[in-house]
Amino acid sequence: MKKSLSKKSTDIKRRLTIVTSECKVCGAPAKYSSYGAVACDACKTFFKRNGEHAQEVLKCDWDSHCEVNVNNRHVCSYCRLMKCFASGMQTGMIRGPYSKKRETRQKRKEIDEHIETPSTALVRLTQPEQFPTLNLLQSDQSTLTVEQWNLLSNVSHCYDEYSGLSIGEHYMLEQDKLPLKFRFKTTSIIELYQKIFDGAPLLYTNNRDFLSLSVNDRSTLLSGAVSYATNLSGMCIVRKIGLTNYPAYFDAVGIITHPNIISSVRYLAYHFKFDIIIMKLFLVILSFSTLKHTVYSHIPSENLSDIKQILHIQDTYIEVAWKYLLYKYNHEQVVKCFSNFIRCTFVVHDAIVTAQDVQWYTNAIDSIIQQTEQTLTLDE
Numbered sequence: 001m002k003k004s005l006s007k008k009s010t011d012i013k014r015r016l017t018i019v020t021s022e023c024k025v026c027g028a029p030a031k032y033s034s035y036g037a038v039a040c041d042a043c044k045t046f047f048k049r050n051g052e053h054a055q056e057v058l059k060c061d062w063d064s065h066c067e068v069n070v071n072n073r074h075v076c077s078y079c080r081l082m083k084c085f086a087s088g089m090q091t092g093m094i095r096g097p098y099s100k101k102r103e104t105r106q107k108r109k110e111i112d113e114h115i116e117t118p119s120t121a122l123v124r125l126t127q128p129e130q131f132p133t134l135n136l137l138q139s140d141q142s143t144l145t146v147e148q149w150n151l152l153s154n155v156s157h158c159y160d161e162y163s164g165l166s167i168g169e170h171y172m173l174e175q176d177k178l179p180l181k182f183r184f185k186t187t188s189i190i191e192l193y194q195k196i197f198d199g200a201p202l203l204y205t206n207n208r209d210f211l212s213l214s215v216n217d218r219s220t221l222l223s224g225a226v227s228y229a230t231n232l233s234g235m236c237i238v239r240k241i242g243l244t245n246y247p248a249y250f251d252a253v254g255i256i257t258h259p260n261i262i263s264s265v266r267y268l269a270y271h272f273k274f275d276i277i278i279m280k281l282f283l284v285i286l287s288f289s290t291l292k293h294t295v296y297s298h299i300p301s302e303n304l305s306d307i308k309q310i311l312h313i314q315d316t317y318i319e320v321a322w323k324y325l326l327y328k329y330n331h332e333q334v335v336k337c338f339s340n341f342i343r344c345t346f347v348v349h350d351a352i353v354t355a356q357d358v359q360w361y362t363n364a365i366d367s368i369i370q371q372t373e374q375t376l377t378l379d380e
Helices: 002-015 041-050 077-086 097-113 118-126 146-162 165-176 186-198 200-205 215-240 247-256 261-271 276-287 307-328 331-357 359-379
Strands: 017-022 029-034
Touching: 029 041, 041 077, 146 200, 146 276, 146 307, 165 186, 165 215, 186 200, 186 215, 186 247, 186 359, 200 215, 200 276, 200 359, 215 261, 215 276, 215 307, 215 331, 215 359, 247 261, 261 331, 276 307, 276 331, 307 331, 331 359
Parallel strands: none
Antiparallel strands: 017 029
C-alpha cells in the first residue's frame, strides 16, 4: 500500500512540477513541467500522442529547418516533435498504454535473453529514481515579435509557392528516366533555367512591400537587382534538387554561358549552404537593394523617388534576418553567415558581367523585367 502511494506521489510530482515560464517548444505561456520540459498543454498533448511512435512516419517538407512557435506549431509535426525532444522531453516519462506495453515487452525480452543478472537487478531496484533537471534560467532567446514571425512565414510561403522549386524537382525526375548519356544536355539545362526565370516575376508581384512602391521605384529596383536575386534563387534550386552533384551540369553551364563561369558556379554550389529560411530572407533583401549595375538591361538607371521608404523596407527585412540568425546561432556565426552571403553576391556579380554577351540569358532577364512591369501595370 505504501509503495503504491509512493509511486502515485512520484508520478504526480513528475507531471505537476509548477514553474512560471514559457513553453520550450512553441513559446506559449506554460507553468508545468511535462515529460521532462516546460510545455504548454497543447505541446504536452502533442508529445503524448506522437512521442513514442510517430517519429518514424512523420516527414518534413522543408529539410527539417522549420521554426516552431505559437503561431505555426501545427504546420510541421516532424519539426515540432524534434523540438520536443531537443527541449528535453522523454518518451520514458509518458505513462500511457503504449509505454506500459513497451516496458512489459522489454522486461520479458531481458528475462528471456538473461541479460540482467541478480546483482545488476538488485542495484537497479535499490537505486533511487533519477529525474531530469530543468534549467529555468535558460529561456527562449528569440527577440522576434509576432509581426516579424508572421512576416518571416509569409516570405517563406511566397518563395515555396512561386520560386520554381517544383519545376526543378520535375526536371530531375524526367532526367532520371533517360539513359545516362542523354542526361543534363545543354538544351535541357537552358530550358530548365528559362522555366525557373519565367516564374521569377511572381516573387515580386506577390510581395506587398514591393507593391507599395511607386512605378518608377519598382522599375529601378527590378533593373538593378533582379538578375542577382534570380541567379541566387536559381542556384539554390539546382543545389536543392541535387543537380550540382553531377559534373555534366557544370560542363553544360560552361557551354551555354562561358567557360569562365564554371568556377563561379562551383564556388556557389559549395558555399551557398544557408539555412533555407535565411536563404529566402537574403533573396528578399537583395530584391530591395539599390544596386546600380545594369549591364544586362536596356532600362536606364534612375533616381529613386522615395528612398526613405525603400530603406525602411530594407531595414525591416534585415532586422528580421539578424534576429532570426541570433535565434539559431551565436554572434560569431551570424557575422560569418552575412559575410558569406556578401561574398556569394560578389561571385554572382562577376558571373553576370561575364554572361552579358550570352543572348539567351540577357533575353531571359529582360523578359523577367518586362513581364513583372506588365503584370503590375495590369493589376493597378
